[in-house]
Structures are given as structure tokens and as C-alpha cells.
Amino acid sequence: xxxxxxxxxxxxxxxxxxxxxxxxxxxxxxxxxxxxxxxxxxxxxxxxxxxxxxxxxxxxxxxxxxxxxxxxxxxxxxxxxxxxxxxxxxxxxxxxxxxxxxxxxxxxxxxxxxxxxxxxxxxxxxxxxxxxxxxxxxxxxxxxxxxxxxxxxxxxxxxxxxxxxxxxxxxxxxxxxxxxxxxxxxxxxxxxxxxxxxxxxxxxxxxxxxxxxxxxxxxxxxxx
Amino acid sequence: xxxxxxxxxxxxxxxxxxxxxxxxxxxxxxxxxxxxxxxxxxxxxxxxxxxxxxxxxxxxxxxxxxx
Numbered sequence: 001x002x003x004x005x006x007x008x009x010x011x012x013x014x015x016x017x018x019x020x021x022x023x024x025x026x027x028x029x030x031x032x033x034x035x036x037x038x039x040x041x042x043x044x045x046x047x048x049x050x051x052x053x054x055x056x057x058x059x060x061x062x063x064x065x066x067x068x069x070x071x072x073x074x075x076x077x078x079x080x081x082x083x084x085x086x087x088x089x090x091x092x093x094x095x096x097x098x099x100x101x102x103x104x105x106x107x108x109x110x111x112x113x114x115x116x117x118x119x120x121x122x123x124x125x126x127x128x129x130x131x132x133x134x135x136x137x138x139x140x141x142x143x144x145x146x147x148x149x150x151x152x153x154x155x156x157x158x159x160x161x162x163x164x165x166x167x168x169x170x171x172x173x174x175x176x177x178x179x180x181x182x183x184x185x186x187x188x189x190x191x192x193x194x195x196x197x198x199x200x201x202x203x204x205x206x207x208x209x210x211x212x213x214x215x216x217x218x219x220x221x222x223x224x
Numbered sequence: 225x226x227x228x229x230x231x232x233x234x235x236x237x238x239x240x241x242x243x244x245x246x247x248x249x250x251x252x253x254x255x256x257x258x259x260x261x262x263x264x265x266x267x268x269x270x271x272x273x274x275x276x277x278x279x280x281x282x283x284x285x286x287x288x289x290x291x
Contacts, residue, residue: 209277
């Protein structure tokens with residue numbers, strides 16, 4: 001766990017995102033349909049989901065480790081990862097809704113992608129509620145770890161699989177291509193990849209800060 | 225006191241007069257529909273947040289060492 005106390009990867013993450021901010025706004029982009037310049041949102045909206053996904057994966061990893069070893073720290077790491085992930089979830093949601101308003105016409109058009117993302121959001125809210133509902137610490141840790149492990153694949157299916165199997169306005173669904181090989185031209189890669197790499201590490205960084213705080217709080221509570 | 229205020233005002237006029245003539249940065253920030261202004265502002269916000277995160281990190285480290 002030494003990794004979370006080191007600085008180098010945080011600096012790299014900041015630099016990656018920083019470069020994506022500049023190139024993402026200045027480099028030319030292809031103007032497609034009614035997207036106009038909003039195609040640049042690809043560098044900011046999508047990485048939010050990437051950040052969310054990363055901390056949720058880490059959370060599942062620590063839930064599994066908790067079930068195996070029963071160390072309390074693993075449980076704390078899992079919760080704080082979910083907390084951070086929910087923050088990025090909300091950011092991804094809001095940016096998506098704003099983008100949708102100006103390209104699909106409505107903030108919320110009941111699109112499959114939006115609906116199932118909302119359901120998956122509730123899934124993770126339920127995780128936090130579940131935790132707060134159980135007083136006994138070990139029981140809470142165990143039950144929420146199991147819940148978390150099951151919630152993750154359901155979230156993946158809801159957000160990334162089901163909407164793609166039906167017609168959706170969101171790119172990547174029902175014959176509506178994502179910004180893939182032919183849309184994502186060379187210039188866009190220069191901004192998109194750094195953003196997709198940088199933001200997840202920013203999310204991880206915030207999660208580690210929350211985890212360390214939680215660790216301190218935990219220690220303090222144990223003493224008193 | 226009055227003298228100082230006058231001096232201060234005079235320096236301001238000097239700054240404004242200069243701003244009218246030297247327009248290198250000004251011009252650069254006005255190119256392409258002033259997009260560079262937006263880029264600068266977003267960069268400032270992000271750098272600010274990054275520095276903020278780093279200071280939180282440092283403070284945490286200090287507390288962790290105390291324990």
C-alpha cells in the first residue's frame with residue numbers, strides 16, 4: 001500500500017489531465033452532424049465514467065480481499081472507493097445531461113443509456129444505505145463486501161451492455177457508432193487518451209485521500 | 225498622504241497607457257474568438273484544484289506521521 005503515499009503518479013495524472021485540457025480545447029476536431037464543437041466533451045464527459053469505473057474496480061478488489069483476509073482496512077478502502085466513484089458518477093451524469101440537452105434536445109429523454117445508468121446509480125446508493133443500516137462492524141463489512149461484489153457486474157451490464165443491445169441515442173448503441181476508429185481522428189487521440197489515463201488516477205488519488213482520512217478517524221475512534 | 229495617492233494614481237495611468245500600446249499578450253488572447261481565454265481560465269481552475277489536492281495530501285501526511 002506504499003503506492004498511495006507516493007507523489008509521482010499524482011504529478012503524472014495532473015500533467016496528463018492538464019495537457020488534455022489544453023489540446024482538447026485548441027486542436028481542431030471533426031464537425032459531425034449536430035454535434036458541432038460539443039464533440040470536445042468526449043475529453044471531459046467520458047473520462048468521468050472511466051474514473052468511476054476505475055475506483056469501482058478497485059473497490060471490488062478490496063471487497064474480495066476483505067472477504068479473504070478479514071482486515072478492516074480493506075473494508076474501509078472499498079467504501080471510500082465507492083464514495084469517490086459516486087462523485088464521479090454524478091459528474092458523468094450531469095455532464096452527460098447537459099451534453100444531451102444540446103444534441104438530443106432534452107436533459108432527460110428516457111434514453112436506455114440514461115435510464116439504466118440511473119438504475120445503476122441507485123444500486124450504488126443502496127450500497128451506502130445498506131452500510132449505514134448495519135451497526136455491527138464486522139457484519140456490516142462482510143455484507144457490504146458481498147453486496148459490492150454483486151453490484152459491480154450488474155452495474156457493468158446496465159451501463160455498458162444493455163444500452164448497446166437496443167436503440168439508443170448514445171454513441172455505441174444500436175448501429176449508432178461510438179467515436180470509434182473512423183470518427184476519432186488522429187488529432188482527437190492526442191487529447192482523448194491522456195484524459196482517459198489521467199482522470200482515473202485523479203479519482204484514485206481522491207479515493208486514497210478519503211481512505212487515509214477514514215483510517216485516521218478509525219484509529220481515533222478505536223482509542224477513545 | 226495625498227502625495228502618495230497621487231503617485232499611485234499616476235502609476236495606474238502609466239499602466240493603463242501601457243496597456244493601450246503593448247498588446248502582444250492581449251492580441252494572443254483575442255485570437256480565434258477568444259478561445260484562449262477559456263483555455264487559460266480552465267487551466268487556472270484545474271491547477272488550483274491540483275495544488276489544493278497536493279496540500280491536503282501533505283497535511284494528511286503530517287498527521288499520519290504524528291501518530
